[in-house]
Amino acid sequence: MSRLLKALRWDDDEVVISLFAAAPFAEPADLTFDIDGCSPDRIARYHLEGDEGVLSGLQVVEYDLSFGALPTRLGPYLEACLEQVCERGARVAWLGFEGSFHYDHLLTGSVARMLYGVAAQGRPAVVVLDDDERTGSAWPKTLDSYRSELKG
Numbered sequence: 001m002s003r004l005l006k007a008l009r010w011d012d013d014e015v016v017i018s019l020f021a022a023a024p025f026a027e028p029a030d031l032t033f034d035i036d037g038c039s040p041d042r043i044a045r046y047h048l049e050g051d052e053g054v055l056s057g058l059q060v061v062e063y064d065l066s067f068g069a070l071p072t073r074l075g076p077y078l079e080a081c082l083e084q085v086c087e088r089g090a091r092v093a094w095l096g097f098e099g100s101f102h103y104d105h106l107l108t109g110s111v112a113r114m115l116y117g118v119a120a121q122g123r124p125a126v127v128v129l130d131d132d133e134r135t136g137s138a139w140p141k142t143l144d145s146y147r148s149e150l151k152g
Contacts, residue, residue, distance in 0.1 A: 003131045004116055007097050008070065014041070017065040019081055020048075020101060021090035022058040022150055029088050033065055035080040038072070040065040048101065055103070055150055058091060062101065078127045082119035092149045094118040095127070107147035109140035118142070120149040 008015050017040075033040055044064040063085075071077040078095060085093040094107060095117035105111045107118065113135050119125035126142055128134045 002129070004129055004134065005070065010098065013068075015067040015070050016098075017067070017078070017081075017095065018098065018100075019063045019065065019085065019093060019095055020060055021063070021085045021093045022055060022060050022106075023090040024057055025059065025089065031063070031085065031088060033063070033081055033084070035077055035084070036073070038077050040067055042066040055106075058150065060101075075127050075129055078117050079119075079125040082117055082125040082127070086119050086121045086125075090121070092118070092120045092146055094143075094146070106150060107143040109144070112140040112143055115139075115143060118146045120146050123149070 008017060010016065033043060042065075044066070046062040046064070048060040048062055065081070082093045082095070092107075094115055096111070096115045100111045100114035102111070107115070116129060116134055117125065117127040123146070126146075128139055133139060
């Protein structure tokens with residue numbers, strides 16, 4: 001089992017996918033995460049507090065999508081989730097493990113190994129499920145290009 005898949009199943013009873021969305025309002029509207037018949041068993045929502053001015057008026061919401069088993073087509077499902085969030089108003093959205101979020105390190109090389117997907121308005125979703133690709137030198141550069149979208 002890959003490190004990524006093992007990390008998603010950190011709780012033996014469920015798979016938890018953490019999706020973060022940076023939007024100019026409390027949270028993107030009408031999110032269902034029900035895509036091609038795949039839907040989380042539970043969705044927990046957290047509004048993350050930050051220092052004023054760190055994201056130029058953006059607010060960050062974390063969605064923890066819980067499943068009894070991994071979605072069968074995990075990559076396409078994650079891409080569709082990221083794209084849905086951006087289509088409904090998030091400027092940037094990303095997927096990360098527990099402990100990857102800190103306002104000082106959003107989409108930076110210091111947390112790149114803990115992130116496995118990113119999208120932005122008008123840009124395609126990129127999901128990296130391969131451990132070697134996620135820990136390679138190209139992934140932090142990809143994240144950096146999306147990080148620039150946080151500034152508007």
